Amino acid sequence: xxxxxxxxxxxxxxxxxxxxxxxxxxxxxxxxxxxxxxxxxxxxxxxxxxxxxxxxxxxxxxxxxxxxxxxxxxxxxxxxxxxxxxxxxxxxxxxxx
Numbered sequence: 001x002x003x004x005x006x007x008x009x010x011x012x013x014x015x016x017x018x019x020x021x022x023x024x025x026x027x028x029x030x031x032x033x034x035x036x037x038x039x040x041x042x043x044x045x046x047x048x049x050x051x052x053x054x055x056x057x058x059x060x061x062x063x064x065x066x067x068x069x070x071x072x073x074x075x076x077x078x079x080x081x082x083x084x085x086x087x088x089x090x091x092x093x094x095x096x097x
Contacts, residue, residue, distance in 0.1 A: 005035050055080045 008028040014021050052066040053059075056074035064071050067080050074080075 005040070008032050008035075 008031045010028055011021060011024045049064065049066075049071070052064065052071075054066055056063070056065055056072070056079060059065060059074050062073065064073055065080065066072075072080065
């Protein structure tokens with residue numbers, strides 16, 4: 001497997017029903033479900049990110065976003081605000097020719 005998981009052992013069925021066997025199958029299946037729900041380590045030789053958002057609004061911990069062509073991970077107290085703009089003016093300028 002790509003995540004280097006140890007696959008759980010599936011016991012061999014007995015000739016007749018045994019509760020111990022059924023309990024073992026349930027335990028094995030539960031272990032497998034826990035393993036596949038865990039994202040595990042990421043080790044990739046090639047990754048493509050498409051349709052990344054351009055700010056950190058609503059991202060979960062560890063999420064990534066595209067900010068000016070750079071891949072970024074949100075950091076607490078350093079937001080990349082959606083739709084941020086600013087304008088300002090100081091005094092006036094007159095140009096005559």
